[in-house]
Amino acid sequence: MLDRALEVVFPLRCAGCGSGPWPFCGRCAGALIALEPPWCSRCGRPTEVPADRCRDCPPEPVALARAPFLFDGPARAAVLKLKFGGWRTVAEALAAAMAEMGFAAAMAEMLLPPADVVTWVPLARRREAERGYDQAKALARPLARRLGLPASQLLRRTLGTAPQARRSAAERRAALRGAFRSIRPAPASVLLVDDVLTTGATAAACAEALLGAGASSVALVTAARAVPGRLPLRYARGGFPSGSVVARGGSPVVDASRGRNDPRKATVGR
């Protein structure tokens, strides 16, 4: 019933621009920047040649990380709607992309042992109360459903943390140490969901708490990823792999036939 009410307040419209058809209108789907191999096999950052690690890998306790989209353009707009605009239904569109791009399922299998559960980076309770929902949980539940895995809250945030935008990676890690506590035993293999991967400090703090609660491996899946520094040349003007999530029967699907050579404005090297 709550979902119904939310649909009336926030009807299912394009998660990027807010006016085209759900989940992403043709224009926004074409402007999504998909993160694709060759990449760092550990964290999914696109690279010129395949790599096992990169300098943008999240800190150690996070075994693997993947995101379907660069945190830019319509993907950034969608995450901001989810985080700050109260558009909870955007989570369904992003979770569909996270599942349809195939890597979440692949990661669930790549983990040793394969993933047992999907959990999320919890918001501080006060923030959740202000917003009315926890955006990472809103992503985790539909993703778990699509992967056929249970979703379970395993962590609680014990510290409200200050905005982190201007802190260094080391400062972020120090500030987050002990910020999460497990609230129940963790199974061996956990898929952790968050909205955006930046430095990975938050995910690392969560992974530490999960390992302390009995997990043996933790992989991170986010809706988008901020990539510091330059992207590989194939992402330069006219050649970047476009997002391939298109609306088809109300559900995004991966369309491999398009998106290789679309000349569009690229956002490289920010």
Ligand SMILES: [Zn+2]
């Ligand atoms: Zn749109």
Ligand SMILES: [Zn+2]
């Ligand atoms: Zn990496």
